[in-house]
Amino acid sequence: MSYLKLIDDKIQSLAESLSSILNIETTVVDENLLRIAGTGDFYYRINETSPENSLFAKVLKSGKPELNIYDRNRAICRQCNNAHTCKERKSMIYPIKVEGDVIGVVCFASFNQTQDEIMLSKKEEYLDMLEHFAESIEKEITGIMMMNKLNMGIAEINGIINSINRGIIIVDKDEKIIHINSKAIKALDINFSSSKIINTRISDIIKKFKIEDTNNKELLGNWEIGDKILKVLYKINYIILDNKNISTLIDFDTLDEIVNRAMTYNNDNVITFENIVGRSKVMMDIIDKAKVAAKSDSTIFLYGASGTGKELFARSIHNASFRKDGPFVAINCATLPENLIESELFGYEKGSFTGASTKGKIGKFEQANNGTLFLDEIADLPLHLQAKLLRVLQEKKIDKIGSSTPTDINVRIISATHKNLEEMVRRNEFREDLYYRLNVIPLYLPSxxxxxxxxxxxxxxxxxxxxxxxxxxxxxxxxxxxxxxxxxxxxxxxxxxxxxxxxxxxxxxxxxxxxxxxxxxxxxxxxxxNKINYTDEAFGLGSIDINNLTSLDEMTREYEKKILKKFIDLYGDTTEGKRKVAKRLNMSITTLYRKLNDYQ
The missing domain is CATH 1.10.8.60 (Helicase, Ruva Protein; domain 3)
Incomplete structure (x- = not known):
């Protein structure tokens, strides 16, 4: 039951106290069979759902207590979907009822022989304690309902919003709160048990809050709550509940929560999409595309300005792919001398050349076998090696230096650059056939x-x-x-x-x-x-040497060249930057490229 979720912290605290006193394990499950609280083995299964053929489900349906303390192999346990993994030896289960409706169950359980003996010897006492446990939760929920006028008839709405891992507040046409989930209660630091929240105006909770549709765009806000300021990313949308009046849904996350999630790495420092900080629409769109691309084995081309996080994306893609258990190997093609790149990429046999290791060398392709090879700054790969890379992509084989036998490899290629490969292809600085092989799934990383x-x-x-x-x-x-x-x-x-x-x-x-x-x-x-403006001085008209320019056309070309350079400096020498320049100057992107080539 979603209202149990609203006070899950209080229920968990009570469960832990009882478990400590009684020396048995305790758990609470709501009417949707979602585990709200638990101790011992139950603790690690909080927020998991129990089977529909479990003892919990039987008590929810019948509304009557169930004792399973004499024979743990009775029929109801054998037919449960969790029977083969369940570690519970004995259990007592009691319903939680509010206004005649069963909204959940409480349970005492044993997981070892000592706990078995305690439950058998103190059956009546423990059953009485279990009933009091259920009653204390019932009183808490009833008090909340009276204070906040909660409607049991629309509990499914609360069930949905409580399953969302973001703060959710729904207000009516008078801007009064009609629904709020447990995530929002915790983020806003509200004592829901002792505070009147439902039917309270949103501006009484979040001072000076204005309701206005954000068109599904997230905004940054500094919410004033009491004497504290809470930094949040939020969006507001209008919705219709029960085919009646239009309501407003406020969907938010605190900046602290987002930052903490992004800083959470596992023990191996595996980088995933969760570690990419960004909630803007353009960033969420590219993350969604990258997640889809990760599921295939096609080559991926990451492009955009320097410092936009290309390797972070490459690692996230690798760790979301079926190759995640294989190696991720990265090489920066711009940092190695040209005479070393080939041996670094493809390796060599022993004694292949003067100064070569007597043991030979395994190249990056072999190191990345069955995994992912990230070729950063691919635009700096020499032309003669571009042909060799093309063959690898086509034939899935590499030729080590000094070897007469090709080596089979199984590697996914992710490449990246901040340079404009399209222009480099036009200038014959990068192979067109390789460009199309690398550019199967292009992903632009925004500045x-x-x-x-x-x-x-x-x-x-x-x-x-x-x-x-x-x-x-x-x-x-x-x-x-x-x-x-x-x-x-x-x-x-x-x-x-x-x-x-x-x-x-x-x-x-x-x-x-x-x-x-x-x-x-x-x-x-x-x-x-701050001083940039579009005056003659800003574009350097005064620096044009009119004495050495023989015609008006020549002067016009020189001035146009300076204007284009200024805008490229302003918006960036990337494909996206050039699109912005073309739009700003009201010309087609093709015309812009032609002019830039003419002025080189």
Whole structure:
């Protein structure tokens, strides 16, 4: 029953107290067979659903207690779907009833011989305790219903919203709360048992809150709750319940919760999509596409400006694929000298060349066998190796240096670059056939400026991560700096954001990071960005040497060249940046590319 979920913390606390006193295990299950609370083995199965042919289901249906303390192999246990894995030896189950409806069950259970003996010897006492346990929950729910006027007839709505792992508040046309889930209650730090929440105006809980449709777009908000400020990402949509009046659904997550989820790595530091910080629509769209792409074995091409998280995406894709148990191997094609790239990628046999290891060398392709090979900065791969890579993609074989026998490999390729491969193909700097082999599933990673909604969320994540790493108390950025961060162009994207925050954490004297704590280059660029305008001086008309230009056409071309360069500097030398420039200058993308080629 969803109303049990509203007080799951209180139920869990009570269950733990009883378990400690009685030396047996305790659990509570709602009317949907969802485990609300539990101790011992039950604790690890909280939020799991019990079978519909279990003893719990029987008590929910009959509304009568069930004792299974004499023969654990009775028929009801044998037919339960969990019979082969169940560790319960004996159990007592009692219904929880409110207004005549069974809304859940409470259970005492044994998991060892000592607990068996206790339950047998104190059967009557324990059954009485179990009844009191159920009654205490019934009184709690009844009190909440009286205070908050909860409607048992629409419990299915509460059941749905309580299953969502985000805060959910539903208000009526008068902006009064009619539904709220347990996640929202905890996030807002409300004592639902002793507070009147239902039928209270939303603005009485969240001060100065305005109801307006966000068109399914998440907004960043600073909610004032009591004397505290809660940073949230939220969206508001209008809905119709029971084919009646239009209601408003407020769907939110706290920034702390998002950051904590992103910082949760397993013991092997496996990076997944959960570790990618971003809730903007453009970011969620690309994550959804990447999740779909991960399920196939096609080559993936990640493109976008530097610092947008290409390797983070590559690792997340690998760990969401069927190759996740295989190796993930990354190589940056731009960092190795040209004469070493071939041996690094393909390996060599012993004695293949002067200075070669006497044992030979396994290349990255072999290291990544049955896994994923991430080729970062693929645009910097020399032309002669591009042909060799193309053969690998086509034939699934590699030729080691010094070997006459090809080696079979089974590798998925994910490549990435911040350069424009399309232009490089046109300039014959990158093989067209290889480009199409790599570009089967292209994924554009947006720049930080294209996902402004994520800037402050990323800032909080980076600050928390750096403060933990540097063993410093957690800091926060001032309101003034938040505004500057939102207006700044971030040419270095997330990498630049991390750099300026690391600088600030080192030099800030208190918990608040202000504008004065920022590095000088950031302040200078911020000042220049604020002064950008589209005057003749900004585009350098005064720097055109009219004495050396012989015609008006020549002067016009020179000026046009400066304008294009200025806009490319402003929006970025990427495919997406050029699309923005073309739109800003009211020309087709084809015309823009032609002009840029003419002026090179």
């Amino acid at each position: 930080l400026k294209e996902r402004e909604e994520d800037i402050l969320l990323l800032s909080q994540y980076i600050i928390k991560k750096l403060c933990n790493k540097m063993n410093k108390p957690e800091k926060y950025i001032s309101k003034e700096l938040e505004e500057k961060f939102m207006s700044y162009c971030w040419p270095g994207n997330v990498r630049e954001l991390e750099n300026v925050l690391e600088y600030a954490i080192n030099f800030s004297d208190d918990d608040e990071i202000g504008l004065d704590d920022m590095p000088e280059y950031f302040l200078n660029k911020l000042s220049r960005d």
